[in-house]
Amino acid sequence: MLEKEYYPQQIEKKWYETWDKTNPYKALDKSDKPKYYALSMLPYPSGKLHMGHVRNYTITDVIARFKRAQGFNVLHPIGWDSFGLPAENAAIQHGANPKEWTLSNISYMKRQLKMLGLSIDWDREITTCLEDYYKWTQWLFLQLYKKGLAYKKTAPVNWCEKCATVLANEQVIEGKCWRCDSEVTKKNLSQWFFRITDYCEELLKDLDLLTGWGDNVKTMQKNWIGKSTGAILKFKVAEIEGLEIPVYTTRPDTVYGVTYLVVAPEYKDIEKLTLPQNQKEVENYRLNAKKLSEIERLSTTRTKTGVPLGTHIINPFTGKKCPIWTADYALVDYGTGAVMAVPYHDERDFDFAKKYNLEMIQVIDGVDFEKDKVYTNKEGTLVNSGEFNGIKAKDAIEKITQYAVDKGFGEFKTQFRLRDWLISRQRYWGAPIPIVYCPNCGEVAVPEEDLPVKLPEDVDFSVQGKSPIETSPTFKYTTCPKCGAKATRDVDTMDTFVCSSWYYMRYCDAKNDKECFNREIINGWMPVDQYVGGIEHAILHLLYARFFTKALRDLGLLNFDEPFKNLLTQGMVLKDGAKMSKSKGNTVDPDEIYQNFGADTARLFILSDSPPARDFDWTDAGVEGCYKFICRIYRLYSKFQDRIKLNYNFDIKSLSQKDENLVRETHIAIKKITNDIEQEFQFNTVISRYREFVNAIYEYIKDEKTINYEVLSFVLLTLIKLLSPVLVFVSEEIYSQFNPEKSIHEEPWPKFDENLAKTSMITLVIQVNGKIKDKIEAAQDLSKEDLEKLALDSSKVKQALEGKNIVKTIVIPNRLVNIVVK
RNA sequence: GCCCUGGUGGUGGAAUCGGUAGACACGUCGGACUUAAAAUCCGAUGAGGCUAAUAACUUCGUGCCAGUUCAAGUCUGGCCCAGGGCACCA
Numbered sequence: 001m002l003e004k005e006y007y008p009q010q011i012e013k014k015w016y017e018t019w020d021k022t023n024p025y026k027a028l029d030k031s032d033k034p035k036y037y038a039l040s041m042l043p044y045p046s047g048k049l050h051m052g053h054v055r056n057y058t059i060t061d062v063i064a065r066f067k068r069a070q071g072f073n074v075l076h077p078i079g080w081d082s083f084g085l086p087a088e089n090a091a092i093q094h095g096a097n098p099k100e101w102t103l104s105n106i107s108y109m110k111r112q113l114k115m116l117g118l119s120i121d122w123d124r125e126i127t128t129c130l131e132d133y134y135k136w137t138q139w140l141f142l143q144l145y146k147k148g149l150a151y152k153k154t155a156p157v158n159w160c161e162k163c164a165t166v167l168a169n170e171q172v173i174e175g176k177c178w179r180c181d182s183e184v185t186k187k188n189l190s191q192w193f194f195r196i197t198d199y200c201e202e203l204l205k206d207l208d209l210l211t212g213w214g215d216n217v218k219t220m221q222k223n224w225i226g227k228s229t230g231a232i233l234k235f236k237v238a239e240i241e242g243l244e245i246p247v248y249t250t251r252p253d254t255v256y257g258v259t260y261l262v263v264a265p266e267y268k269d270i271e272k273l274t275l276p277q278n279q280k281e282v283e284n285y286r287l288n289a290k291k292l293s294e295i296e297r298l299s300t301t302r303t304k305t306g307v308p309l310g311t312h313i314i315n316p317f318t319g320k321k322c323p324i325w326t327a328d329y330a331l332v333d334y335g336t337g338a339v340m341a342v343p344y345h346d347e348r349d350f351d352f353a354k355k356y357n358l359e360m361i362q363v364i365d366g367v368d369f370e371k372d373k374v375y376t377n378k379e380g381t382l383v384n385s386g387e388f389n390g391i392k393a394k395d396a397i398e399k400i401t402q403y404a405v406d407k408g409f410g411e412f413k414t415q416f417r418l419r420d421w422l423i424s425r426q427r428y429w430g431a432p433i434p435i436v437y438c439p440n441c442g443e444v445a446v447p448e449e450d451l452p453v454k455l456p457e458d459v460d461f462s463v464q465g466k467s468p469i470e471t472s473p474t475f476k477y478t479t480c481p482k483c484g485a486k487a488t489r490d491v492d493t494m495d496t497f498v499c500s501s502w503y504y505m506r507y508c509d510a511k512n513d514k515e516c517f518n519r520e521i522i523n524g525w526m527p528v529d530q531y532v533g534g535i536e537h538a539i540l541h542l543l544y545a546r547f548f549t550k551a552l553r554d555l556g557l558l559n560f561d562e563p564f565k566n567l568l569t570q571g572m573v574l575k576d577g578a579k580m581s582k583s584k585g586n587t588v589d590p591d592e593i594y595q596n597f598g599a600d601t602a603r604l605f606i607l608s609d610s611p612p613a614r615d616f617d618w619t620d621a622g623v624e625g626c627y628k629f630i631c632r633i634y635r636l637y638s639k640f641q642d643r644i645k646l647n648y649n650f651d652i653k654s655l656s657q658k659d660e661n662l663v664r665e666t667h668i669a670i671k672k673i674t675n676d677i678e679q680e681f682q683f684n685t686v687i688s689r690y691r692e693f694v695n696a697i698y699e700y701i702k703d704e705k706t707i708n709y710e711v712l713s714f715v716l717l718t719l720i721k722l723l724s725p726v727l728v729f730v731s732e733e734i735y736s737q738f739n740p741e742k743s744i745h746e747e748p749w750p751k752f753d754e755n756l757a758k759t760s761m762i763t764l765v766i767q768v769n770g771k772i773k774d775k776i777e778a779a780q781d782l783s784k785e786d787l788e789k790l791a792l793d794s795s796k797v798k799q800a801l802e803g804k805n806i807v808k809t810i811v812i813p814n815r816l817v818n819i820v821v822k
Numbered sequence: 823g824c825c826c827u828g829g830u831g832g833u834g835g836a837a838u839c840g841g842u843a844g845a846c847a848c849g850u851c852g853g854a855c856u857u858a859a860a861a862u863c864c865g866a867u868g869a870g871g872c873u874a875a876u877a878a879c880u881u882c883g884u885g886c887c888a889g890u891u892c893a894a895g896u897c898u899g900g901c902c903c904a905g906g907g908c909a910c911c912a
Contacts, residue, residue: 214826214827215826215827216825216826216827216906216907217826218826219825219826219907220825220826220906220907220908222825223824223825223826223907223908224907224908226908226911228911228912230912247912248911248912249912250911250912251912262912304910327910328910329910329912330910330912331910331911331912334911334912335911335912338912339912340912341912342912346912347823347910348910348912349912351910415911415912416911417911535906535907538907539907539908608834608846608847609834609835609847609848610834610835611835613827614828614835615905616834617833617834619833619834619848621848621849622834622847622848624848625847625848626847628861628862629847631861631862632862635862675838679838684834684835684836684846685835685836685845685846687846687847688835688836688845688846688847689846690846691846691847692845692846695846698863763842765841765842767841767842767892767893769892769893770841770892770893772842775842807892808892809892810841810892810893812841815841815842816841816842816893818841818892818893819892820892820893
């Protein structure tokens with residue numbers, strides 16, 4: 001028996017405990033059904049679930065349940081991205097072991113996830129900080145290493161003093177650490193890199209394959225990869241025999257306008273290029289550039305500065321001698337570190353030349369060229385450019401480069417902005433890099449059979465300035481796997497982005513202890529059909545995961561090119577117009593919502609007000625409104641529970657108009673809800689449809705004497721199935737009253753009849769000169785002639801037409817008639 | 823500066839193809855039920871004009887300005903604003 005009123009706590013407890021025992025959403029590796037892989041970004045176990053998680057996992061869960069009901073074999077897993085700095089920092093502050101701290105967070109959050117009613121296959125849960133996972137992260141590292149995709153080099157790296165760690169370029173935001181927001185400085189260290197730049201071209205090109213991704217994300221990735229095409233041109237130094245400065249340029253067409261050349265303050269040959277009388281000034285400038293770089297980066301109104309070196313280059317096209325300067329607007333790690341300056345046709349060069357009174361030569365002319373203004377337009381034609389005069393700038397790019405190639409002082413060049421991925425971290429809480437340094441053999445890979453290289457437990461977390469891992473007496477010192485000599489381990493751990501670059505593959509074969517995943521199984525499940533997560537991962541995580549997929553494909557471990565077919569980037573959860581955060585004190589604890597309203601209310605509300613991609617504003621009134629709506633639904637079933645039967649039976653032709661209308665409303669609801677989920681996952685409108693449908697049912701039952709219980713059974717059993725992906729607990733509770741044999745979640749998705757999924761009558765809108773004059777009820781699918789006749793019959797229309805000539809009449813079937821008059 | 827996304831009532835947001843702008847809610851107001859309140863149910867609700875208030879009628883309204891069209895939130899061109907991303911990338 002259903003209670004008279006809705007008590008979510010009782011209902012949810014009962015089903016949550018049942019599902020916890022039976023794990024009813026096991027995904028089968030072998031099935032006759034088509035596969036569907038629904039994936040949420042794996043959570044970092046920070047302590048408690050927040051509303052962003054609730055939104056993310058509810059969206060994915062509804063998709064998973066919908067697809068399951070539609071007959072797909074659905075994989076819907078979850079796991080824990082559980083390595084990383086916060087665990088280590090928090091552990092230090094709380095005096096606990098990072099592992100214990102992390103695992104206790106996981107168990108707390110796991111309980112919260114289960115209470116949310118997610119249809120997850122819990123047998124596939126993974127935890128990246130446990131040996132059975134990071135063993136395979138290390139194994140994958142070794143495969144990349146063998147393929148030459150992991151390599152070590154000394155490089156100036158971004159160093160965060162506070163975190164005592166190296167940061168990837170991607171983790172430096174406006175010169176500050178992405179996590180703690182403190183200043184980042186440079187430091188030279190020997191580091192491991194992944195050769196992601198080998199895949200620049202493919203990572204860029206394959207964005208076109210990702211038709212299920214938003215343009216915003218694709219554009220961000222495109223800009224990040226930053227392809228540009230141009231040329232390398234070599235300039236001889238006038239004062240030093242045999243020395244050349246190559247420059248990279250996208251505008252070789254402007255080479256006749258070069259009036260000076262700039263090298264970065266850190267340029268390798270800068271000392272050679274500096275004349276003795278300029279030495280002091282240059283030295284000062286370079287020191288300043290180094291010191292200022294951090295502060296300067298923050299200034300938005302930076303004016304360009306620089307000093308001349310005293311030497312000159314000779315333009316091979318013109319023979320012209322031009323001074324060499326150093327200036328910090330040239331970047332040492334982009335292109336060649338040197339720039340050919342063409343003041344009239346480049347904004348930066350223009351500003352710089354104005355400031356230092358350097359020569360300007362116009363080499364491109366167009367209608368809108370103005371003296372004393374920079375002209376970067378490529379539409380113009382070349383002037384003052386010797387034999388190239390009169391050629392369009394666009395064509396000159398190739399012609400001039402070809403000329404340089406032929407003469408031996410240039411080449412075509414494609415340049416990317418993307419750098420190799422620095423993965424070493426001087427931290428404890430990560431997967432150790434499986435490399436040993438032997439005095440005899442050098443750098444030696446740990447043999448695969450010796451994996452995992454376990455994280456030591458005997459460490460001192462209170463040390464500063466170096467990784468706690470180095471304080472372990474047992475970890476660092478080992479023997480060489482090749483020659484047996486005394487050797488040391490690499491004490492660095494891997495960036496957590498490495499762990500999260502392949503986790504979605506491990507889900508496919510999570511329990512495999514022989515290999516990281518079975519090739520057949522993973523090829524069966526992958527690629528992910530729908531990936532759901534925050535826009536903040538648009539660049540880093542998604543780019544790294546794409547790189548991993550391509551690299552593992554080339555290693556022969558899998559046979560697909562892209563990991564994520566469709567991507568849904570969900571918006572943030574706000575409260576009172578601001579992002580929910582602990583510091584603002586405007587967070588909402590899921591447990592509190594479960595307690596007061598139940599998880600079904602939380603699920604319903606988080607989907608209701610905004611489309612998934614937009615930001616969502618959490619309001620207490622909204623939560624209550626959703627709770628009341630569930631009460632309204634529950635009362636409906638409670639009231640009619642004795643009259644609802646599974647084996648209803650009626651003939652549409654013999655129904656009263658009222659009954660027929662409700663049957664039509666039901667088919668309309670199925671159609672619209674199905675479409676709204678399938679297209680774009682518009683859950684906010686799905687929920688509006690629910691409400692419209694429930695309103696129609698209430699309208700129907702107003703007069704109890706006329707209720708047809710066969711029809712009502714059909715309608716209410718359809719409604720409960722439509723609600724079931726969202727209201728997972730209450731729908732199960734209600735349905736179990738009518739069918740104790742089967743879960744609502746195993747029932748197939750309702751089908752609609754196209755002929756019944758429309759109202760019997762339509763509202764015909766009649767306009768005269770585009771202004772609405774009348775609205776009349778008409779039958780569906782009348783001919784154009786009939787509609788026109790109906791329109792002309794309207795007395796209001798007749799009145800409006802009086803004394804006027806009809807020029808033409810436009811008829812849109814089932815919608816409107818527009819009569820144009822003079 | 824460049825790139826992406828968006829701009830619709832008091833609020834969140836609807837609106838296949840260009841075809842009734844404001845679905846569905848929240849809020850507000852009014853009514854029923856109740857000794858009373860809560861809950862529930864029913865109704866009104868873009869702004870203005872004309873009416874004694876109503877019904878009817880009518881004007882204006884989807885960031886701004888122009889255009890295409892019988893018809894524009896939707897298409898085209900130009901601008902403004904907000905949010906996010908990148909930022910001296912040669």
